[in-house]
Amino acid sequence: MITMKDIIRDGHPTLRKVAEEVSLPPSEEDKQILNSLMEFIQNSQDEEIAKKYSLRPGIGLAAPQINVSKRMIAVHLEDDNGKLHSYKLFNPKIISHSVEKTYLPNGEGCLSVDETIPGYVPRYARVTVKAYDINGEEVKIRLKGLPAIAIQHEIDHINGIMFYDHIDQENPFKEVDNASPLVK
Incomplete structure (x- = not known):
């Protein structure tokens, strides 16, 4: 089981590397790693388990973070x-996206970043992702809203990009061109 101790923190060199493709069909070891990423996220969202193991709640996790x-x-x-979006993906790639952008008005967080980094993180409002599921079968997923933001955040991780790289350093809360805030 992955715990918060297994999650590497901001500044660790692995977080800035472009991750390697997973060879397909996936090995048992790779399937195990992918399943453990999902297990962590699901456990982090369960109040009792999260409290017992001191897990910070998350909605996504990428292999470079462990x-x-x-x-x-x-x-x-x-x-x-209220529709559940639950994805375990190998080699995900954004193959198309909207021109329109969105962002979370309160900013984004990350399990690898311990402090709050204020600012708007512009993301595509809608994305289509091509990837491979746990069995190595090709899947195509169309997402919008928070699921689209979450998947872009995780795909950034496998490309060595942190969410705060997208924040305007001069003016973190500058209006994002062609974007509307995602309001819950």
Whole structure:
């Protein structure tokens, strides 16, 4: 089981590396790692388990965050309509996106970043992602709203990009061109 001790923190060199493709079909070891990423996210959202193991709640986790420089991510959250979006993905890639952008008015957080970094993080409002599921089958996923933001955040991790890289350093709360805030 992954705990907060296993999650590497901001400044660790693995977080800035472009992660390697996972060879397909995925090995048992890679499947195990991907399943453990999802297990952590689901446990972090369960109040009792989170309290017992001192887990910070999260909605996504990428393999580089546990010091495994491979292209695998897990995302688990509900959208505004209460629909569950739960994805364990190998080699995810954004293949198309909207022109329109969005951002979270309160900014983004990250399990690898201990402090709050204020500012707007511009993201595409809608994305289509191509990836491979736990069995190595190709999947195509269309997302909007918070699930789209979460998957972009995790794909950034496998590309060595941190969320705060997107924040305007001069003016963190500058209005984002062609964007509307995602309001819950």
